[in-house]
Amino acid sequence: MPEGRLPAPFEAWFASRGWAPRPHQLELLGIVGEGRSALLVAPTGAGKTLAGFLPSLVALSKRAPSRKARGLHTLYISPLKALAVDIARNLEAPIAEMGLPIRVETRTGDTPSHKRTRQIERPPDILLTTPEQLALLIAHREASELFATLSCVVLDELHALVTSKRGDLLSLGLARLHRLSPKLTAIGLSATVREPDDLRRYLVPQGSMTLPPLRGRVPAEQAGEGATSQEPALPSPDPLRGPPSPAEGGGFGDAMADLVVVKGGAAPDLHLLDTGLTLPLAGHTASQAMPAIYDLIQAHRTVLVFVNTRLQAEYTFQELWRINEASLPIALHHGSLDASQRRRVEAAMAAGQLRAIVCTATLDLGIDWGDVDLVVNIGAPKGASRIMQRIGRANHRMDEPSKAYLVPGNRFEILECQAALDAVEEAAQDTPDARLGAPDVLAQHVLGMACADAFDPLQLYEEIVSAAPFATLSWEDFEAVVDYVATGGYALRAYERFAKILRGPDGLWRVRDARIAQQYRMNVGTIVESAKVKVRLARGVRGKPGAILPKGGRVLGEIEEDFADTLTPGDTFLFAGEVLRFEGLSEDEALASKAGPGTDPAIPSYAGAKFPLSTFLAARVRALIADPFEWDRLPKQVADYLVQQRSRSILPGPDGLLVETFPRAKRHYLTAFPFEGRLAHQTLGMLLTRRLERAGLRPLGFAANDYGIAIWMTRDVSEAIAREPGFLGALFAEDMLGDDLEAWLDESSMMKRTFRQCAVIAGLIERRYPGQKKTGRQVTMSTDLVYDVLRKHQPDHLLLRAARQDAATGLLDVARLGMMLRRIQGRITHKALDRVSPLSVSVMLEIGREKVYGEGADEILAEAEAQLLEEALG
């Protein structure tokens, strides 16, 4: 590997700090110096960011002084706005201390418009920004001039970016940058991942087709309306070449960035928090562990207490304050809190004023706030890589061990924690597979490219398949996307005359007018926030319970509109660290009052990030359970529990599926333990109930958790299984993913939500902005109506395909369910029992805790109607 040499001023600067450049920093300098792209994989605290900027700083320092503006040299992209701002601050020190003639600026959603304009006219040497801002920049009419001088792009926290649609969008932006500046080198900075090669491909153009440089700008006059035709079809590709195909380009995976790996870092000092108390069989609150967690907070400087959901964050915060006799400064941080409140917590943390912060995934990534010396993770770790990222938040010096405790909330979570401990010890990773680029993101990008300049479809296609997530995109699918952008992609060609992009006689596509370009800018990005309503503290009217003054008190934060919709006045729920009483909705705000002391929140949960158990950890948990020789390593209560299960029923094997059936309270239960995560289990539950219904067993409902499902019914399922030998095999047959799934998906509210997100990203419907008032009469149409009409009249429409692609991996985890069904073929073990087994108890306890699925709209309406009849008769 080539090693770069530091120029004298840099060596002096390192020396003045008492530092020496690290080998990986020099290695990266050497690679980039030779004009190649690179992926740097390093643990936290390894000086990753400085390594990423060093090549640019060195190159810029060597330039001869000049009075002329020399254009943008380096672009830095971060997933977090705050991170970009923080990095800019950190770069200023070396630049100032070495006296380098380098101008660094940030560009985020908060940058004032005059500064944005100036940044295009007179760009800084280094610009720090986010993926969304990059999308806006490359869609700018000056993009080709702006990026012609670009020499280096640095992608920070790349492992976190590539797992989402944001990563798809960024890959397309990167493909455009490679095109605008053919000598560009890309540097990816990443935590340890399972498949670094996926990220190495992401950084560099895929396929061996060499791209011609982008044509010069087409003069505006020529692009005028008169010159355009409205021919809908795309040109056939060059007949001599035939339609281009990605396979022709030398195939997938022949181009990769260089790899620099920083080994080691001290092994984390990781423990299972054992309070010695017996844990419940279900629930995630870990209430029994609170005193022990409080002791840990007292014994450390600053503790990050991670939890998996906002509900859990609220609960933990409350419980810790209840026992906070020393009045330690303990704060709360989650995505629904008012932004200013979050900023205050972050600032206090940076200033070392806090002893503990209870937080959700909002602090998984980001700035090294404060001096965190311990991480506590409450509840199931859910994934090995996720837990390692969190542990890394403690202590940012790589040669000192990060210290962390895992706190299980129930006995199953002990198993999951143990599996995670084993995985961390082996440094095993379970980051997700590389994504297949989403069609809705591509549609957004294609419109953006038309806003930047007229495009030739063949050239744009070649550019797009050079982005790793889109490397396998076929020409036909690309054509369908362009058709969608132009007129909606409908078989009924009703919108030709309103087309957003138009193809001219020169074969190039152009955006119709400035208004469409403006619309694009307003809707850029892939993060679709669910509609939220503000939660405002209401002042009640004295002596009039339920009466609310029109103007309330301060805003506490936001809740999802979907959740607010389900609340009725009088419902109590936990929010912003307090039990609130919902008073009613006023315009677009939820009014709530503080519930009296000692009130228990009645509404159990509201939407919040809930990560499914990773396949990798699930397999480890199954293996732990299946192998009694491993039980010695488990706390006694778990081993005892498994022994009981073995004597009362049977243990699930490492690969098969255990199904138990038993009667209870006049009903018949079927439980199954696939260990594939709540999302996959919910889908499985819906499909199984459909089949049981058809088999005449009259299922009534089901409950699911991360480990298994329970379905209850009126008919004797044990008897049905005994009578018909192939019954269970047929019940769990893979073909449930066919018609049954299709039928259910079409009706599923999760599918509708997924469709809405695709429709917003692809520009079918416009974003709703926070604070934007709903129209008073509320006659705005819901996406559900659009979804229903579209699936009926054009079920293969691009956006429905996009939604199904998301469903496969996202909210419904269909892909994982499919893998499970294949795995268990011929390996189903059934046990008919007289009563519930220890294992089944754990999932039975979910009943009543979580929503019971399967209750239809008509059941709810019938109940409301019955009330009216009662009034009428009473």
Place this chain on the structure above:
Amino acid sequence: MALGQKLERTIKTPGLTLAGEALTLDLCGGLWLAAHRTLIVSDLHLEKGSAFAARSGQFLPPYDTRETLACLHEAVVRFDPACVVALGDSFHDARGPERMEPGDRAMIAALQEGRDWVWIAGNHDHAVSEGVGGRYAETMALGGLTLRHEPLPDAPEGEIAGHLHPCGKVAMRGRAVRRRCFVTDGKRLVMPAFGAYAGGLNVRNPAFDPLFPAGFTAHLLGDGRVFAIGKAMLARD
């Protein structure tokens, strides 16, 4: 009640009379007056999709007109009315008829075949253009009933109107169901919007207060039947 349990089908929507006329509230959102063999539908908002495309560059699926007409066709086949009344806002805007696909135009003609067809004026389509058949009226009297698009707060008993797109919401045990509905206090009736892309206004919105000063019952269009639900059980948005 949970999945699989069959609903008690014996509870029928109570027979409704308004100004002495018997009304059937149909699950499709239409109103059937058997004595007059008349079917009333309100707020079809035909060509709303293309109106969006023309005005704002949002390309909603252009199938709303044929979807709405298909539902109407189903009801017409079922009731075989002598007269169909479209209670205003039949087109989303005045230029809607021009933008209509020839197939959809033919569908309307087929529906009109052999029966009286009345387009009541709405606020979106005040004067329905020529070329869509039927006759045009500001209001219409039918027995003791007055049919008009926009309800008048001081109308005498027996008014049937649309315009407001009423929707009722029931929230219970952490779930909410929001459906289109008929609203009535026994003196007047406001019909749900029939159009595939027509949105809804919550019946608890103050816009309904002057029309129903003494409260109302909403008849929500469920999946399998119509449900009569009292004002007290209906949630605000």
